Amino acid sequence: MIESQGSAVTVRGKNRLRNGRYREIWPAVFLLPAIFMLGVVFVFPLISVVKFSFYAGRVGDLAPVGFANYYNLxxxxxxxxxxxxxxxxxxxxxxxxxxxxxxxxxxxxxxxxxxxxxxxxxxxxxxxxxxxxxxxxxxxxxxxxxxxxxxxxxxxxxxxxxxxxxxxxxxxxxxxxxxxxxxxxxxxxxxxxxxxxxxxxxxxxxxxxxxxxxxxxxxxxxxxxxxxxxxxxxxxxxxxxxxxxxxxxxxxxxxxxxxxxxxxxxxxxxxxxxxxxxxxxxxxxxxxxxxxxxxxxxxxxxxxxx
Amino acid sequence: MKRLRELGLLQQGFLVVISISSIYPVWFILQTAMKTNQEYMLRPLNLPQGLRLENIKEVFNSFPVLHWAFNSLLVCIFSVGFCTVIALFASYSIVFGGWKSTRAMLNSNIALMVIPPVTLVIPMFSLMVDLHLMNTLPSVIFFYTGLFLPFSIFLLSNFMKSVPRELIEAAKIDGLSAISTLWRIVVPLSSAAIFTLILVNAIYAWNELLIAMVFLQQQNSRTLMSGLVLFQGRFSTNIPLVMAGALISIIPPLLMYIFGQRFFIKGMLSGIGK
CATH class of the missing domain: 1.10.3720.10 (MetI-like)
Structure with missing residues (x-):
């Protein structure tokens, strides 16, 4: 009983916000700095660590070696x-x-x-x-x-x-x-x-x-x-x-x-x-x-x- | 009745053993830091012969410890500060922004929490080289800020979920902008969680070794932790000096804990215990 009341309130709240979302840009603006930081510190490194794993040599002098690193490991x-x-x-x-x-x-x-x-x-x-x-x-x-x-x-x-x-x-x-x-x-x-x-x-x-x-x-x-x-x-x-x-x-x-x-x-x-x-x-x-x-x-x- | 008393004694005994093993290493650092090398060799278990601060002095003379401590402090303040502000905005948006995908956002955030930082270090290293930020504090501050974010967003959004929606609605009807609702209503209500977050992240930033070691390799750019590992090589035959360095480096986190202890546990209750 209490639960259903609670969800009714949230649904109403959500609707109201959802209607306003076309006017309001703050949710996106507030999220932007976090997305930027997470992108640079997590997403970019995760992609490039996979890329690096197919190369051999030092930074600036990398040669592709396919799966050799994985195999050798x-x-x-x-x-x-x-x-x-x-x-x-x-x-x-x-x-x-x-x-x-x-x-x-x-x-x-x-x-x-x-x-x-x-x-x-x-x-x-x-x-x-x-x-x-x-x-x-x-x-x-x-x-x-x-x-x-x-x-x-x-x-x-x-x-x-x-x-x-x-x-x-x-x-x-x-x-x-x-x-x-x-x-x-x-x-x-x-x-x-x-x-x-x-x-x-x-x-x-x-x-x-x-x-x-x-x-x-x-x-x-x-x-x-x-x-x-x-x-x-x-x-x-x-x-x-x-x-x-x-x-x-x-x-x-x-x-x-x-x-x-x-x-x-x-x-x-x-x-x-x-x-x-x-x-x-x-x-x-x-x-x-x-x-x-x-x-x-x-x-x-x-x-x-x- | 007798059996009950025996059980009680057993329990107390167990707790005493656990407590001693929890504290002894800290006591070992403290007392060894006061000893001469000879004293330590001959009587490692005995009390030091008085409050002797020569080791601390020598540590300060051999390495730029004060400089490192200052670096650690700057890294702490800036990474924790940036992270808290960014996480507050993000959590507020996730919880009250009316997104359809709140749950998916929180779940992907949790996935980031379990990514081992060591897997991020190599690409970040090449990025910092490209940006000419190697051996500068901003490199580490930037990395820590991002690294702390998933946990911070997790903790804050968990907490904000318990802020009554009616309050936010009312503020909106009263014409309060999103930013002032966050600042004047949500932040004061979440102060316990924010305080815990600051403590946890500050201790993490102060204690972190791997990233500090990789990005700060010049003598004057080091943090206390990445400097401390040099002691092991330099003073390998003089353990009291190493322990003097260790003592200096644990005082700030211990003080933070002692003074923030009540909030620490309270915040843990609100963020993790549930």
Whole structure:
């Protein structure tokens, strides 16, 4: 009933505006600066990165090579490591969302000092990735703070070579990613929790649901949208926003064991000057994130339907 | 009853562990920045022997840190300022402009939010070379302004949807122009969202590394972040100096957070939580 009233009002409002649109030019004028900026910063580069990907050589001296860059990349062991590493980093999405959910549910119960905890947990999100990488590069060194502490606690077995061991280094990067993004998820989840209608909770308690049942069957389903949103956000971070962490923590090493796609693209594009090769890698990255853009739009559609 | 108390203790313990691991790295930066190199080597975990600012001084003497900080500040102010104004106009037009395709506009805007910036850097680089803007702050300001737009439009238009349409209609009937409706009615109503947006974007602009590193390669054109990575090479054997640099660079975003913290969370509620 309320809904139909609301839509009647908007339809009327729209009609009135639509009639006036022939006279009014402000909507177009207001949109123009944004369209210009988005055109120059997104549309133009997206078109030209595809164009570049079919060329080889340096800027100003480019020769067309067809699909050679794409083909060579698939046989480039470093690039394959980079893709694999980005995919490995996807593990951070479920881990960090689950951790954030646990924290938020505890905070939601009104634990003593929950506001303070929430403020503290958000702090890492404010720290620049560059600084996070720099300081953790000292904390995680073989003789660094973490291992010193572990040794003193007689947990020497856990004192691994976090950065120097090629099998571990990418997971250390993943740990940093979780550390620095966790606070954002906690804030978003507690915000969603606080906006839940209280009646449902009370009804569940009246019906005799235990605390766990209440969380599992009443609270968590209502957080579905926020959880999906955070999950996709983490996936995007893991795919394409790791540059500052990796650059300062391991610089892709040891060997190329912690190479990731954005570092790879930067290296070929700006350190080695193979613009075409880097562009083709960028197109692969776009394709990969395209899959997730599609997923995200599906999720959004579901959200709007709900 | 006893089990409940145990659970409560467990929960508190868990939160304390999470809090310590959230803060410790910041504490590590702070205390290491006060130590001499020898002190750090011998007793990395202990408290520094007093408030020692020599490292900070040495950092200022070795690199044009003040200049970089000023650059970062300019980049922040201009990119965030331009972006906020452009996004306000665009969101107002999308929400109240009577477009038939509002939804399609918002969806394509969301698609832009997930495009990895690194894929845009190479073409932008050749554009900036052509425009002779390399190693100038406008190159980065321009890039950031565009880069922040999709998120800003997303947040603001989400917020503006909750502004009652009747209010806009009434303003129109009273003869208020679109620009003064935006300025006098919509902006004051959206101030919490705008404030959050400014904070989030300013922190992003201050913290960004990749683009700053690519476009600002001359010593005096750097921002604090793209300068800070030089410390790693120069002071590779003197960790306290690197941490002194790190300390200088995190003070502004931390201060912004501490003072804007209430708005931060409130704005997050309105923009993302729903």
């Amino acid at each position: 698939l046989h480039d062991s470093v690039f394959l490591i980079a893709i694999k590493n980005n995919l490995k980093l996807l593990i951070t999405a479920p881990v960090s969302v689950a951790l954030a959910l646990t924290i938020s549910l505890i905070l939601y119960e009104g634990v003593k000092g929950w506001r303070t905890y929430r403020i503290i947990v958000f702090i890492p999100y404010i720290i620049p990735g560059t600084v996070v990488g720099l300081s953790f590069s000292y904390l995680l060194q073989q003789s660094g703070i973490l291992n010193t502490v572990l040794n003193r606690l007689h947990l020497s077995k856990l004192a691994l070579d976090w950065l120097g061991n090629g099998a571990l280094s990418i997971y250390s990067v993943g740990g940093l990613l979780i550390w620095s993004q966790l606070g954002f998820s906690v804030i978003a989840l507690t915000a969603a929790l606080l906006s839940l209608p209280q009646e449902v909770n009370e009804a569940a308690i009246v019906d005799g649901a235990s605390k766990w049942q209440k969380q599992r069957y009443v609270i968590i389903p209502q957080l579905k949208n926020t959880i999906q949103f955070l999950f996709v956000l983490q996936i995007i971070n893991a795919l394409a926003w790791v540059f500052p962490y990796v650059f300062t923590l391991t610089r892709g090493g040891p060997g190329n064991s912690s190479m990731v796609m954005d570092l790879f693209i930067w290296q070929y594009g700006f350190s080695l000057g193979s613009v075409g090769y880097a562009s083709a890698a960028a197109v692969y990255l776009l394709g990969l994130s395209g899959i997730f853009i599609y997923l995200y739009s599906r999720i959004r559609r579901n959200q709007e339907e709900l």
